[in-house]
Amino acid sequence: MAAADLGTAEWERSKITNQDLNLLKKLGITTKPKAVCFPSEESYPAPPMGYRPVIKDLLRIGAQFVGYREYANKAEEKLAEANDRANTLAQQLEQNEKARKKAESDAIDARAEADKAKADAAGVEDLRKRLHTAETSLSDHIAAQSAREEAIRKRLTTQSRRFVARTAQEFQLDEPANDSLLDALSLLEVHGSEARGGIDQAKAGLSRLFPYFFPKKEEPATFLDLAKCFNPSEDLGLRVRHENMKIAVENTVALVADSQQSIDWSKVGDTDQIEQSRWRSLIKAAKPNTRKILAYIGIKPSSTPSSSKPEV
Numbered sequence: 001m002a003a004a005d006l007g008t009a010e011w012e013r014s015k016i017t018n019q020d021l022n023l024l025k026k027l028g029i030t031t032k033p034k035a036v037c038f039p040s041e042e043s044y045p046a047p048p049m050g051y052r053p054v055i056k057d058l059l060r061i062g063a064q065f066v067g068y069r070e071y072a073n074k075a076e077e078k079l080a081e082a083n084d085r086a087n088t089l090a091q092q093l094e095q096n097e098k099a100r101k102k103a104e105s106d107a108i109d110a111r112a113e114a115d116k117a118k119a120d121a122a123g124v125e126d127l128r129k130r131l132h133t134a135e136t137s138l139s140d141h142i143a144a145q146s147a148r149e150e151a152i153r154k155r156l157t158t159q160s161r162r163f164v165a166r167t168a169q170e171f172q173l174d175e176p177a178n179d180s181l182l183d184a185l186s187l188l189e190v191h192g193s194e195a196r197g198g199i200d201q202a203k204a205g206l207s208r209l210f211p212y213f214f215p216k217k218e219e220p221a222t223f224l225d226l227a228k229c230f231n232p233s234e235d236l237g238l239r240v241r242h243e244n245m246k247i248a249v250e251n252t253v254a255l256v257a258d259s260q261q262s263i264d265w266s267k268v269g270d271t272d273q274i275e276q277s278r279w280r281s282l283i284k285a286a287k288p289n290t291r292k293i294l295a296y297i298g299i300k301p302s303s304t305p306s307s308s309k310p311e312v
Contacts (some may be wrong), residue, residue, distance in 0.1 A: 124212065149181050158182035163191035199223055204231055213240055255293060 106143045166169055176183045203223045210219045210226065213236060220226045230236060256263055 020257075153181045153184045156188045158189050160184070160188050163188075163195060167191070167194060169194060202227070251293070 171187060173186055175185060203226060206226050207219060214229060220229065
């Protein structure tokens with residue numbers, strides 16, 4: 001059309017070809033036969049009933065519109081595909097998010113396990129150090145214990161040697177334990193048992209002699225004090241013998257006085273006039289006659305001859 005105002009403009013002949021009609025049919029604009037026909041002199045300026053004018057420009061616009069609809073359908077298909085893709089991607093994103101969260105949780109758990117492993121490793125290292133310290137302390141203790149046992153063994157052995165030096169009695173273990181400390185202790189126990197037996201015997205003997213040596217004293221309660229009484233600075237045996245001789249002389253004088261014989265005691269007591277050899281022979285000759293006198297004063301004479309040396 002030449003004019004812009006379609007209401008006042010006149011129709012002019014349209015130039016349409018069979019190619020245009022085929023295009024309209026192909027696009028689906030015309031579905032009925034003879035729906036479109038070429039304008040002629042009869043259709044100008046007003047087409048007959050049942051006909052519609054076709055303008056080539058309108059055909060071009062319609063063709064473009066149909067093409068746009070095709071593009072729109074394709075765009076809708078693409079959009080649907082894009083939506084499906086987006087939904088798929090959203091699902092994948094959701095799955096990935098879940099996987100990420102699970103990975104983060106696993107990472108946190110792994111980090112916690114790693115921290116725990118580090119703590120356990122630190123604990124193991126601390127335990128190893130403590131074990132090493134304990135082993136070192138145990139080794140030192142064993143060394144100190146061995147040194148202590150050796151010192152004790154030496155002391156026990158020294159005590160056993162001292163017993164041997166005093167008792168002149170050597171002992172051997174019948175069944176040694178193959179332990180130096182136990183064997184030293186067992187040997188000392190043997191010597192101790194021997195010493196206890198000797199002390200018991202000595203105490204019994206000294207207790208029996210004590211009244212004769214110390215008639216005016218009370219016997220000490222301990223063995224050591226009792227033994228000290230028999231080991232004074234003076235000769236205890238000589239002192240007792242002199243006491244016995246004194247008693248013997250007194251008894252002899254008493255017996256002579258009881259016999260009512262006249263004796264010049266001044267001459268008897270004058271020992272300067274008697275030689276030692278003469279004195280010994282007189283004592284020896286008097287021994288056979290002393291039995292009755294000893295029996296009289298309550299002394300039982302020995303069956304063997306007297307071996308005592310005469311005091312001068």
